[in-house]
Amino acid sequence: MILTLAVAGYRSLRDLVLPLDRLNVVTGANGSGKSSFYRALRLLGEAAQGRIVQSLAVEGGLESTLWAGPESFSRAVKAGEAPVQGTVRRERVSLKLGFASEDYGYAIDLGLPQPSSSLFGHDPEIKAEAVWIGEMLKRSNLIASRGGAGVHILDEQGKRATVITDLAPFDSMMTHAADPRGAPELLALRERMRGWRFYDHFRSDTEAPARRPQVGTRTPVLAADGADLAAALQTIREIGNPAALNQAIEDAFPGSSLEISVADGLFEVAMRQHGLLRPLRVSELSDGTLRYLLLVAALLTPRPPSLMVLNEPETSLHPDLLAPLARLIAAAAERSQVIVVTHAEALVEALSGEKVGTVFTLEKDLGETVAPGIEAPAWAWPKR
Incomplete structure (x- = not known):
C-alpha cells in the first residue's frame, strides 16, 4: 500500500504531500486541482512504462505543465498585505513525482533540457531518480539512484555499483536498470507500478x-x-x-x-x-x-491490483446508483488500495458512510492546490 504521495511543480500542485489510506476520496470544487492530482498519478505510473516524456508531450510539454506561480510566497503575500509578484528564480526548473509504500519508495525529477540543435530539444529530461526502502528517502536506505546518465545500484555486498553510465535523458532507470539478478527490487517495484489501473x-x-x-x-x-x-x-x-x-x-x-x-x-x-x-x-x-x-x-x-484509481466514476449515474457504487468501492478497497477522484457530494457522503478511508477536500490558495486539515508526512526528494 502507498503510504505517502508527493507532487511538486506540476500545474497547481506546487508542493503537495499526502498520507494515503486504504480507501482515499479526493474531492473539491471545480478548479481546485482534482484533475491535476489525477494526471500526476497517471504520470507517475507512466514512469514504470517508460512513457512519462511522451505523456508530458501530450499535455503540451514540460513548460505547459509546470507550476506557473512564484517559487514561494512571503508572509505578506499569504496575509494579503502584498501582491503576488515574480522574482528571480533561485531553484532549478523541476517537476517531481514520488511515493513511498510499505516496503519501497520511488521518486523522479524532470527538468528542462540543455540547449541543443536537436529537433527534440524541447523534450523534458529525467534529471534524477531514486528507489529506497522505507517511508522516507535517506542516504542510508537508498538502494538505487540515477543522476545524469549514470545509474547506481546497491549490490549484494552492500556497496554501490555503477551499472549504467550512458542512460539517455529520456529513459528511466525503471525500464533500463531493472534486473532480476542485479536489481530485483527495481524489477519488483516496476512490475507493481505497471499493474496500477486507471x-x-x-x-x-x-x-x-x-x-x-x-x-x-x-x-x-x-x-x-x-x-x-x-x-x-x-x-x-x-x-x-x-x-x-x-x-x-x-x-x-x-x-x-x-x-x-x-x-x-x-x-x-x-x-x-x-x-x-x-x-x-x-x-x-x-x-x-x-x-x-x-x-x-x-x-x-x-x-x-495494488492500486486502482477511479476518476469521476459518478458520471452519467443516477443518484440512486451512488450508494451501491460506494458499497462496491468499499469492498474493492479490501483487496486493493483505491483512490476515487470525484466532485459528487452524494458519492463522498456514501463513501464516508462506509466508515473506511480518508477524504481529501482540495482547495486553491493563491493558485496553489492545498489539502486543509491534512498533516503532510515527512518527505525528501532525490538530489540531482
Missing part, C-alpha cells in the same frame, strides 16, 4: 466500444475503454466472485440479472429486468446502466 470516463454513447459485440477471451482485467465488458463479466462468473457480481446487480437494479450470449465467438451483455418479456441488449441500455456495469467489472476484477 479508469477515467468510460464511454457510454451509442458508439461506445462496450456496446458492440466483441471476440471474447478470459478477461480478468477490464480494458481501459471497457470494450471487453462481456468477457470481463463472464470471467468474474467463472474464476472470480459470481455471488458478489449478482449482489452488485441486485443492489442497483432489484429483480434484474445479467446474461452473456455468444454468437460466432462474439460476446455480448444483456440485462433481464423485472416486468420485461425479453432481456435488453447492451445497445439498448441507458448510459448510466452501462457505466455502472463497467464499474462493476472493473471493481470485481479477479486479479486485484
